[in-house]
Amino acid sequence: EAGVVQSPRYKIIEKKQPVAFWCNPISGHNTLYWYRQNLGQGPELLIRYENEEAVDDSQLPKDRFSAERLKGVDSTLKIQPAELGDSAVYLCASSLDQAEELFFGSGTQLSVL
């Protein structure tokens, strides 16, 4: 069975441009997470979905970041406009439910120039 699939793997944009990341979780996993990992740091949670409901978005910078999980399956994370400090790896993860093991995708490495 396929793991968590993310695209694109790499994205290079100029500051002030918009960017979007896509995630397809493991089939049947109800909980979906978006994490941001800065260079040399551990992942930090941006948002957690239970099915299609965002149940923890306290760390999401809502002025420029948005996310959606239509139909409780795939999810998209958007940044508009991007800033230099947004350069990081954006990781998507899923789990059967919130108490279960997280499975991570390979991430999207974003470079904002």
Added chain:
Amino acid sequence: GQQLNQSPQSMFIQEGEDVSMNCTSSSIFNTWLWYKQDPGEGPVLLIALYKAGELTSNGRLTAQFGITRKDSFLNISASIPSDVGIYFCAGHDSTDKLIFGTGTRLQVFP
């Protein structure tokens, strides 16, 4: 955001040596998890600990959930080249949010 403190930050060892790394928090955690991240990949779970004092092994890996619930350690015995990577501790805080450590970068020389 909040992160757990891991030490050491990096380690350079010879193949066959044992490795020990630890993780501390200023607050109590309900679970402790250890992940390994290879370059260009997401973290992969190695060991999960659910009770204070719990000692769990997975092959050459051994981890313990500190009795105070504020720390954990991971030991790797007889290291091999494929152990190279970044090791992260993580724990569920009182709100069940999964918090990650700052990572320990392990390099193994043949």
